[in-house]
Amino acid sequence: MTQGGDTMAITDWPAAERPRERLLGLGAGALSDAELLAIFLRTGVAGKTAVDLARDLLAEFGGLRPLLTADARSFCRARGLGPAKYAQLQAVLEMGRRHLHETLARGEPLTSPATTRRYLAARLRDHPHEVFACLFLDNRHRLIAYEELFRGTIDGASVHPREVVRRSLALNAAALILAHNHPSGVAEPSTADAGITRRLRDALALVDVRVLDHVIVGDGECVSLAERGLV
Incomplete structure (x- = not known):
């Protein structure tokens, strides 16, 4: 979404179109891969919102799963990512695995x-x-x-x-x-x-x-x- 030739900041979008607000209102299952990834990214890069960046990354890696399972070097090489995001992602994935384990171990x-x-x-x-x-x-x-x-x-x-x-x-x-x-x-x-x-x-x-x-x-x-x- 653009305004005056510049990419509109995601905070300027109508509330119903923002990924975080959509998740809170409709549940995570209602969001696209790009919207979920945008929430993880939190911010975009110059000229791109987080959703725009998320779409670019999904295209570059070939989908959500290849991005999530990329090695550290490939992941950090992509625009808008880096060691901090890689560490955050690994923590999120491990929490998911541990949640499933606790579900079985109750x-x-x-x-x-x-x-x-x-x-x-x-x-x-x-x-x-x-x-x-x-x-x-x-x-x-x-x-x-x-x-x-x-x-x-x-x-x-x-x-x-x-x-x-x-x-x-x-x-x-x-x-x-x-x-x-x-x-x-x-x-x-x-x-x-x-x-x-x-x-x-x-x-x-x-x-x-x-x-x-x-x-x-x-x-x-x-x-x-x-x-x-x-x-």
Whole structure:
């Protein structure tokens, strides 16, 4: 929005069009990616409002997620950003992850597959390599711990059932949910994924620990092997 050839300051916009006021009035879900990013940026640069700058940044990075997951060098190189904004962003992202963790760790049984998948996606989706993790649960399916146990190419040789059994016994777990990511972004389980699940299920059954699910995390989706009948 311009006035007299100059970019109008965002504080001069009608209240109903300002991102912060729109968020307070309509909720965060009503805002576009550019509006949400503008609230984070707070200010624009010479000749651009925060919303204009946000739109430019989204175009430059190719969307919101590539911007949020950019490394420090790429992020700080962009106009209007820098080390302080990068630090703020990392703090915001970590608070989001911890919020999801606390949602799972409040002592209530894990009865919401959607919450569990959001948490696993937040923890695993952006790793550049495969990471195999476990949610260890008590006999009421309440969260005891989340641990990342193996990294690299996840196959039958790299996931060791004895280590999963050892951690389950150390944590006094009664059940667990297995999870790993596919850096390719495709969450479809492979034959190897199904084989690992069977091996772990059988090994853990010997110590009376039940495998509830194995969740494959891709780019934008999670696939449950339990729902596929593979657990």
